[in-house]
Amino acid sequence: MVMVLRMRRVNANPVFRALADPTRRAIFEELSRRGEQTVHALTRYAGVSQPAVSKHLTVLKRAKLVRHRREGRETHYRAQPDALAPMVDWLEHYGAFWRDRFDRLEALLERMEP
Amino acid sequence: MVMVLRMRRVNANPVFRALADPTRRAIFEELSRRGEQTVHALTRYAGVSQPAVSKHLTVLKRAKLVRHRREGRETHYRAQPDALAPMVDWLEHYGAFWRDRFDRLEALLERMEP
DNA sequence: ACAAACCATAACTGTATGGTTATGGTTTTG
DNA sequence: CAAAACCATAACCATACAGTTATGGTTTGT
16 A cells, blocks of 8 residues: 655746756756766856856755755855656656656666666 | 667757746646647636737747647647656656655556556 | 638737856965 | 955846737638
């Protein structure tokens, strides 16, 4: 028997908006792949100015997609992937049959036995 | 043994952009729930003018999220949920651990035995 | 045949947004 | 302590974008 935990419905809009921008997605991807990084490191990666990166991080922060930790003069950001939940929920709801069940199972198995 | 089909990587950007707007998301949701609809019906639903709806539908069309079918003077639109695949792929990639495996399994089971 | 309905496009408008440079606060380094 | 590094915010700019009204092309209804 499967217990279903009803989560508080979070507004999905900030997440959708935040990830609509390719630069922001790239920053989030980089943080997901390489883990925690400073603004400086992200700036070298992103190909835009440091203030631009700071503003992108602010948007991601408002969507709870990143958290930050100050350490001396540098700020370390890290991805907060569970903030993707509203988007995942939305997809599971409105895109429930975008792919047949076998495909879904296949993907799951792939993840569970690497 | 699980066969893995490598799909052609589709540019996820149009999908992310298209779904960033709440009105567009609402239109897509409505088409997903209630099935094929005319522009007229969608206009009554969306709460914006008919030209606005037409433009939103154009954006969704460019992202392959909807298809249309002309029938006399009316155009019927329907959701094309498999166009969500790039977004799902992205989430599976960068949000792989947004939720623990039990949760994923639970969600899967829910879908498989309704 | 004419009027009305349906839809798409054009033309326009205000605001949001992604980028820049400039600046200042804090912390580390020499 | 002075200089440099790191970051955030301010101020500004150009463009993208979501909305509007106006219009015209088809198709349906009377």
